[in-house]
Amino acid sequence: MELFGHLFSSYTWKALIAFYENDIPFAFRALGPDQPENGARFAELWPIGKFPMLVDGGRTVMESSTIIEHLQLHHPGPVRLIPESPEQAIEVRMLDRISDNYVMGNMQRVVANALRPPERRDPVEVDQAKAALETAYRWLDGWLGGREWAASGRFSMADCAFGPALFYADWVHRIPDELANVKAYRARLLARPSISRCVEEARPYRPLFPLGAPDRD
Incomplete structure (x- = not known):
């Protein structure tokens, strides 16, 4: 999995916390002037340009809450972030x-x-x-x-x-x-x-x- 975002971004944090809670492996794709290749790919996949964005295989997932929902459904771990009830x-x-x-x-x-x-x-x-x-x-x-x-x-x-x-x-x-x-x-x-x-x-x-x-x- 690849997570596109910036380490100072509040919404990127929100998604990162979910990854860290369950120790889910992923590659972080930093967005900034020093990583133009990440920015070009991000813009191609999501022209609205709001991050974070997750790429999981052939699926692209936008918005931090939806990313957390996706992780729980497809990559569950011991910390359940959305209750079953x-x-x-x-x-x-x-x-x-x-x-x-x-x-x-x-x-x-x-x-x-x-x-x-x-x-x-x-x-x-x-x-x-x-x-x-x-x-x-x-x-x-x-x-x-x-x-x-x-x-x-x-x-x-x-x-x-x-x-x-x-x-x-x-x-x-x-x-x-x-x-x-x-x-x-x-x-x-x-x-x-x-x-x-x-x-x-x-x-x-x-x-x-x-x-x-x-x-x-």
Whole structure:
């Protein structure tokens, strides 16, 4: 299998965590100016250009959540990231979407604004995104009460999503100290070997963070 992405990319992390949790062998195809051949093949297979993308034999799989579903179906391991129970699976998928849409999505709004030329930056957009992040944090803090992981009582695809989402979101808009459940959950995620591996692999790319990477984590 081949996974196309970038080691500093939050959605690439999400897929990588699933590979690392079950020690699934694969070849990583880094996308960047130093690997033009990977970029050319990626563009040919997926002209929309959003990564990660998985190539497994004759099948191409786009989108991180779908990649995780594909791995569980075709390359299962001891860590089941989507529960067999349909009810628990719904909860996992719900939290996965909440993470991507309301934590990762709002974090990326702030980052995207910083990447624009100064004359095109929009402070109102940033304020709105940070307010939405704060709302998501506060909802998640209540949801996490009495829970170790996000859904189904075990580490799941939802945690694969929240790992990178909360890692970067806290850089963009600090999780308030009073939201102890979210802060403790983020710490548990970063202590998970699959996620800490992503953190370390991405460390050389921190100068790329447009807002300036904080001197922590």
